[in-house]
Amino acid sequence: MNSNTDSSAVSYEKVKKDALHLPNQDRSHLLESLDDEDDISPEWKDEIRRRVKEMKDGTAIMVPHDEVMANVRASLAKKRGERNQRIMTLIWNQEARD
Secondary structure (H helix, E strand, C coil): CCHHHHHHHHHHHHHHHHHHCCCHHHHHHHHHHHCCHHHCCHHHHHHHHHHHHHHHHCCCCCCCHHHHHHHHHHHHHHHHHHHHHHHHHHHHHHHHHC
8 A cells, every 4th residue: 555545544534533522513513614515506405404404493303214224125125026016917918918
């Protein structure tokens, strides 16, 4: 590994370690200062502000990660089942014609 990669990794780890010791408010300011908002459309900025406000106000409906993933898996399984059923119906119809 070249020395530039090594020094970058060490610098990153030090910055990360130091950042993790900051109070939450300072971490938030650090993140905001590093965020390149030029890539974010005005509509998304408004949506992000709305969601952050709801979280701070306590009006956001928070769903635990495990629950979200379980719902995603169930939805995908249902769609796969429906797709497989359509495929089987097509096969049965084709066999019936032959």
